[in-house]
Amino acid sequence: MNMELWYTEKQTENHGITTKITDTLYSEKSEFQQIDVITTKQFGRMLVLDGMVMTTDVDEFVYHEMISHIALNTHPNPKKVLVVGGGDGGAIREIVKHAAVEKAVLAEIDGGVIESCKKYFPEIASALTGNPRVDVQVIDGIKHIHDHKGEYDVIMVDSTEPVGPAVGLFEKGFYQGIHDALKPDGIMVAQTESPWFNRDLIKRVFKDLKSIFPVTRLYTCSIPTYPSGLWSFTIASKQHDPLEVDPAKIKDLGTKYYNAEVHHAAFKLPNFVAELTRD
Amino acid sequence: MNMELWYTEKQTENHGITTKITDTLYSEKSEFQQIDVITTKQFGRMLVLDGMVMTTDVDEFVYHEMISHIALNTHPNPKKVLVVGGGDGGAIREIVKHAAVEKAVLAEIDGGVIESCKKYFPEIASALTGNPRVDVQVIDGIKHIHDHKGEYDVIMVDSTEPVGPAVGLFEKGFYQGIHDALKPDGIMVAQTESPWFNRDLIKRVFKDLKSIFPVTRLYTCSIPTYPSGLWSFTIASKQHDPLEVDPAKIKDLGTKYYNAEVHHAAFKLPNFVAELTRD
Numbered sequence: 428m429n430m431e432l433w434y435t436e437k438q439t440e441n442h443g444i445t446t447k448i449t450d451t452l453y454s455e456k457s458e459f460q461q462i463d464v465i466t467t468k469q470f471g472r473m474l475v476l477d478g479m480v481m482t483t484d485v486d487e488f489v490y491h492e493m494i495s496h497i498a499l500n501t502h503p504n505p506k507k508v509l510v511v512g513g514g515d516g517g518a519i520r521e522i523v524k525h526a527a528v529e530k531a532v533l534a535e536i537d538g539g540v541i542e543s544c545k546k547y548f549p550e551i552a553s554a555l556t557g558n559p560r561v562d563v564q565v566i567d568g569i570k571h572i573h574d575h576k577g578e579y580d581v582i583m584v585d586s587t588e589p590v591g592p593a594v595g596l597f598e599k600g601f602y603q604g605i606h607d608a609l610k611p612d613g614i615m616v617a618q619t620e621s622p623w624f625n626r627d628l629i630k631r632v633f634k635d636l637k638s639i640f641p642v643t644r645l646y647t648c649s650i651p652t653y654p655s656g657l658w659s660f661t662i663a664s665k666q667h668d669p670l671e672v673d674p675a676k677i678k679d680l681g682t683k684y685y686n687a688e689v690h691h692a693a694f695k696l697p698n699f700v701a702e703l704t705r706d
Numbered sequence: 707m708n709m710e711l712w713y714t715e716k717q718t719e720n721h722g723i724t725t726k727i728t729d730t731l732y733s734e735k736s737e738f739q740q741i742d743v744i745t746t747k748q749f750g751r752m753l754v755l756d757g758m759v760m761t762t763d764v765d766e767f768v769y770h771e772m773i774s775h776i777a778l779n780t781h782p783n784p785k786k787v788l789v790v791g792g793g794d795g796g797a798i799r800e801i802v803k804h805a806a807v808e809k810a811v812l813a814e815i816d817g818g819v820i821e822s823c824k825k826y827f828p829e830i831a832s833a834l835t836g837n838p839r840v841d842v843q844v845i846d847g848i849k850h851i852h853d854h855k856g857e858y859d860v861i862m863v864d865s866t867e868p869v870g871p872a873v874g875l876f877e878k879g880f881y882q883g884i885h886d887a888l889k890p891d892g893i894m895v896a897q898t899e900s901p902w903f904n905r906d907l908i909k910r911v912f913k914d915l916k917s918i919f920p921v922t923r924l925y926t927c928s929i930p931t932y933p934s935g936l937w938s939f940t941i942a943s944k945q946h947d948p949l950e951v952d953p954a955k956i957k958d959l960g961t962k963y964y965n966a967e968v969h970h971a972a973f974k975l976p977n978f979v980a981e982l983t984r985d
Contacts, residue, residue, distance in 0.1 A: 435724055441747035447720040468720035486902070489976075585719065623765070623930050649936040649976070651902050654937010657928040688974035694972030697768070697928070697963040 434465055434473075436480055436544065438654035439624050444480075446652075452547055457539035458591045464547045470652055472547055474515060476540070476587055480652045484516050487551055490618070490658070491517030492685040493648040498581050498616045498662055499525050500677050500690060501669040502590040506530070509597065509608070511568030513585030514540030515553035519561055522583075523554050524680045531561050534572075536592055538565040550578070569595055572608040579609050584617035589628065597628065599635040602663070606639050609615070612666040615640075622647060622700040623655035629703045636663040644669055646693035647702050648684065670694060713744055713752075715759055717933035718903055723750065723759075725931075731826055731918045736818030738871045749931055753794060755819070755866055759931045761794050765832055768938070769894055769897070770796030771964040772877075772927040772972070775894045777860050777941055778804050778957050779969065780948040784859040785809070788887070790847030790875065793819030795831035795836075798840055801862075802833050804961045810840050815871055817844040848874055851887040858888050863896035868907065876907065878914040881942070885918050891945040901926060901979040902934035908926030908982045915942040923948055924983050926971035927963065938979070949973060 435445040440690050463475040471484030481489065499505050505531045510518045514535035522531045533555070535541055541563065544552040554561050564571065572582070582605050586593040594697035595601055596617075607616045619625070625643050629645065637643040640663035650658045662669055674687035696704070714724040724754040729745035731932045742754040750763030761769065774797050778784050789797045793814035801810045814820055820842065833840055843850065851861070851943070859970040861884050874880055875896075883893045898904070898911050908924065916922040919942035929937045941948055953966035976982070 439748060441726040442749070443723045443724050445714055445722050469718060470721070488978075613707045623928075647928070649902075649926070649934070651934035651936065655928070655930035658931065683978045684976040686977055686980075689976055692971035692974030695967035697968055698965055699767075701965075 428595070434467065434475075434516065436475075436478060438479075444652065449641045453543050455539060455543070457537050458538075459537040460587075462537075462539050462543055464543060474544065474548065475569070477591055478531055479588055481587065482517060482548070482551065483652050484548070484550070486651055487509055487515075487517055488492055488683045489648050489650050490653075491521050491551070493646075494518050494583055494616060494618060494660060495521035496612045496680070496685045497646065497660075497669055497690055497693065498583065499528070501662070501664065501667050502580050502612070502614050503667065507579050508532070509534060509575075509579045509582045511572070511582065511584050512536075512587065512593065513583065515544040515548060516541070518556040518585050520551065520554040523558060523623075529560060531572075533563045534566050534568040535559070536564070536565070536567050541565065569601060569604065572601075572604045575608050577608070577610055580613055582609060582613070582615045584615065586618060588620070597632060599639075602636055602639055606665075609665060614662065614664040614667060615661055616662040619645070619659045619661045621653065621655040622657055622659050622703065623660070625654075626703060629659055631663055633704050634706070636661055640664055641666070642668050644694055645696065645700070647696065647700065648693060683706055713746065713754075715754075715757060721933075723931065725752075730916070732822050734818060736816050738816045738818075739866075741816075741818050741822055743780065743822060750827070752931070753823065753827065756870055758867055759829065760866065761796060761827070762931050763827070763829075765930050766796055766838075767962045768927050769932075770800050770830070770931050771961045772925075773797050773862055773864055773895060773897060773939060774800035775959070775961065775964045776925065776939075776948055776969055776972065777862065778807075780941070780946050780951055781859050781891070781893050782946065786858050787811070788813060788850070788854075788858045788861045789963045790861065790863050791815075791866065791872065792862065794823040794827060795820070795834040796809065797862055797864050799833040802837060802839055808839060811850075812840070812842045813845050813847040815844070815846050820844065834971070848880060851883045854887050856887070856889055859892055861888060861894045863894065865897060867899070869915070876911060880917075881914055881918055885944075888944060889894070893941065893943040893946060895939055895941040898924070898938045898940045900932065900934040900958065901936055901938050905982060908938055911940055912983050912985070915940055919943055920945070921947050923973055923977065924975065924979070926975065926979065927972060
């Protein structure tokens, strides 16, 4: 075929990215969403759910390292960790790099995401098979946290955008449920979209979490295939503060983005982002 | 007109952005390059030179603050400042916020850029007219620095991509010329493209500057309309180190991105960026 094919994602009503593709490897409508796997020239293989880029071979390390290591290095002894969503397995792969972790549970509602990632993103999904510390469950995360009160040291909300199956994962009631599923010194972290394009959402989530947890902080990182290229996470904690972590105690786990300096610098927000955390 | 018009920029051979437009305000081929001004829904007015986004109403503050304030706050008394390129005037606008600055010279090769920005981006170009501390020259920056040895405290290279009229602004000989146009404690800073897409260029520029200046450092910021959304600047200094600036001494100049914490955090690089600065 001599046609040039480009995949274009409208990331907002008025703006998006366009990227050259060489292959469509997989395309299926699961019970929950449309799952597509394409091969791009710039970013390697790309997972697209309901028309939104979830992860790519080239830049996946940023999101997966940054959702995982800040919370795990803030908790002094994270034995039991839950990922809600995250069916690609990237967060789980980072979590099991921490020796303290005895059990990493994945609660992903869509088994189709898990299976397609095992097949087409073997490096991202590497920890989902054959790892005795990993427990993969195809289940609604909201139900899972309801059934596991006071069990977890760290819970990560690795969700899609707040449309479709993930809507409930951005609601205050869900955050209260996470609070209750955490141990008395537990920590949660959630992906909270772009500080450029999703300002109202970030403000609302921050306010909701602040009303539930004593410590709530916003941090950012650079993800080129995500809307605006700047992405935010909100971390909320019952006791431990990510800003009080001693950089000298952060171990080198072979990461490509995260390091002891990035741990702290990620919380130093530009003024237009910092204002989202103020009442 | 009921057609939906979208402007698509191929930022690399294989990837780009696409953005909805409502107007083409200006389109002209100058002696040096194609100049277009369009109105976008997401980012307001957008200046496009030779098919590449230079600046937009919505995100311009990031680039202009971040090319200016780090160098100006690193120099203890920046009296005379030169901008090479930067015909939109955004860097000059930030520079004159510093009370120490007595003279800010703009050396822009293309008078067409200056005139179209005065007309279509009045807020960005605000300091280009009627400011006695500002000297706007339509001249080749390479010639200007050659004729002004040892004159400047700070020189900023606010160039387009290293194609067309800006090729010479990424060459080692030019950096040596800047070195010679600086006073004995002078500082230079240059925009050096994306750490995701322009890795060889960043490495080369860093190495070249390190061979000329005793202090050379790389820093980044988030610019959604630039390739990958992550942008780099390289700062090189004869004496003063941006890392040694006391945050308590950084004045609030009403910036929207830059602040005392960002000043230092911008230099804390993710591993995949930090490696570009190592031999």
